[in-house]
Amino acid sequence: MLLVVNCPVDNIKLSVVVSNLAVAEQIGELLVHCRFGVEPLLTTSSSATDCIEQYQVNPHGCPVTVRASARRYRRNVHVIVVVLC
Secondary structure (H helix, E strand, C coil), rough: CEEEECCCCCEEEEECCCHHHHHHHHHHHHEECHHHHEEEEECCCCCHHHHHECHHHHHHHHECEEHHHHHHHHHHHHHHHCCCC
């Protein structure tokens, strides 16, 4: 299985050289928060090049944690509606 993805920074095509099934399965078993249950961590940085995306759990967001391998399915069947007040 050859997966081809473009780099989000410079749009160069990236590809997996060797598919390591053991590592892929371990990563798939990791528990991650639902994307509607986290928010960007507000940090002040001295320069724009030091920008690192960090997130924190939003106590008012979705409380569900899912396996990393099931994120796409969860995103498609999400039943909580996000309302900004």
